Amino acid sequence: MRRLSGSGVGVVRVLSRHGFGTVESGQIVVGTAGGERAGELYRGALDDSALPLVAESVAGPGTRDAHVAESAAIDAGLACAGGATLLGHPLPAGHAEVLGAALENGTPAALVSTADGATVLVLTGPGLETVTGALGSAALDEAAVTAARALLRRGATVTEVVPTEAGDLLLDLWVPVPxxxxxxxxxxxxxxxxxxxxxxxxxxxxxxxxxxxxxxxxxxxxxxxxxxxxxxxxxxxxxxxxxxxxxxxxxxxxxxxxxxxxxxxxxxxxxxxxxxxxxxxxxxxxxxxxxxxxxxxxxxxxxxxxxxxxxxxxxxxxxxxxx
Incomplete structure (x- = not known):
């Protein structure tokens, strides 16, 4: 993800999906109020839903259901039709800068939010030791850090919903390949x-x-x-x-x-x-x-x-x- 300029950054992520066949984890779209964009979801097949949600997510969180017909999915290079629930939410400038720098430099990074996108936390560093932001409670922060570091030990990029007693978390982890x-x-x-x-x-x-x-x-x-x-x-x-x-x-x-x-x-x-x-x-x-x-x-x-x-x-x- 290249770093974007501007104080207002929104991000759209995959909260849940069905169909599409095998797709890569960790796919997101980010954008600014000025119209800058970076990233894509499922080879652009979800652009009709994702891009408007990026613009809206700069101002506040929200979700949107996206559906892709068989022909459109195959044209995009996917295996089959499918659907997804997309989560869009603001990404504070400091969070965006830290996350963008980590991805640009080939450093492990994780983006964690509550399932409604209300609060956001970013983890970066070889062991995800640097924490930026908070999720609203020490228990949620601890659950996010524990889950992200456990997934990091598997050595693969993942998108995963992490259930907690206080509600689900959406976790995107990027592990660079040497x-x-x-x-x-x-x-x-x-x-x-x-x-x-x-x-x-x-x-x-x-x-x-x-x-x-x-x-x-x-x-x-x-x-x-x-x-x-x-x-x-x-x-x-x-x-x-x-x-x-x-x-x-x-x-x-x-x-x-x-x-x-x-x-x-x-x-x-x-x-x-x-x-x-x-x-x-x-x-x-x-x-x-x-x-x-x-x-x-x-x-x-x-x-x-x-x-x-x-x-x-x-x-x-x-x-x-x-x-």
Whole structure:
């Protein structure tokens, strides 16, 4: 969702639906009183109902039933006809700014409201630790935060109605999918591509320096650099990542290679705090010996980093398993 200007922002979300076949979760439409729009619902099939409701929702919450006939649904690329109840409600400027920034930067985010759209709460951050807004009671806030963080652990974008004693909540959670940029060729790079595919992550390989630097400069928090090439020229990619401040930066290599790279980065003005952001040698210590095992160790470290975990054995971890 791109960030919209203006003080009045309205959002339309799917409160319930039937039909349409398999559709992606987390679809919303946002707009301003000035007519700006971003997003769509079900390939635009609900525009006749959703777009007027966006304009109305800037001023206050409301619902609208939408129905799509078989022919119109198929023309839009959906599997079959269906219907939905849409919820429109205002999104305070501060909430909209925080949510838009998180989605733009590839950071997990959740939008939670009461089922009538009267109150809104936004959660952002790797563990949804930053809370903006409130739902009107501490019990509702706690239910929203608990539900969102539990869903985050599943690792998938969802739209879900959360029942509570005080009424239902509508929760949209967006979990960015990591995209892995592998710089350099070889068996480890091939294994990383296969491992990323297994996890549903995107992966691509690059060998050109300028293209690599440009890609890293465009990173979101969900993006991953795995530098296999030991050529000192590719320090430029790490420097670009450190300047940009987003994404996971990893570099393979022996202790000697890492030490030499460290000295070059220090000479280039990188601080100790900056060096701590470069994972080198990249990967968790699982005793990996083959390219496939090395790929597992690398993606495991990415998963642990995104979850704010150290990557220790579950048996030694405090608290509830899977928490």
């Amino acid at each position: 995209s892995v940029l592998v710089v350099g060729a070889g068996a480890i790079g091939d294994a990383l591509a296969r491992q990323a595919d297994l996890l549903g992550w995107a992966a691509r390989s690059e060998s050109d320096l300028d293209a690599t630097v440009a890609a890293v400069e465009a990173f979101t928090d969900a993006d991953v650099l795995v530098l296999l090439d030991h050529d000192p020229a590719f320090d430029a990619a790490l420097l670009a990542g450190l300047r940009h401040g987003r994404g996971f930066l990893g570099a393979l290599g022996s202790r000697r290679t890492q030490a030499a790279r460290r000295e070059r980065l220090l000479a280039a003005g990188v601080t100790e705090d900056g060096l701590a952001r470069v994972h080198g040698p990249v990967g968790l210590d699982i005793g990996a010996r083959t390219p496939a095992e090395t790929a597992v160790s690398i993606v495991a470290q990415v998963v642990a980093e995104r979850a704010g975990r150290a990557g220790a054995a579950l048996a030694a971890a405090p608290g509830r398993i899977g928490a």
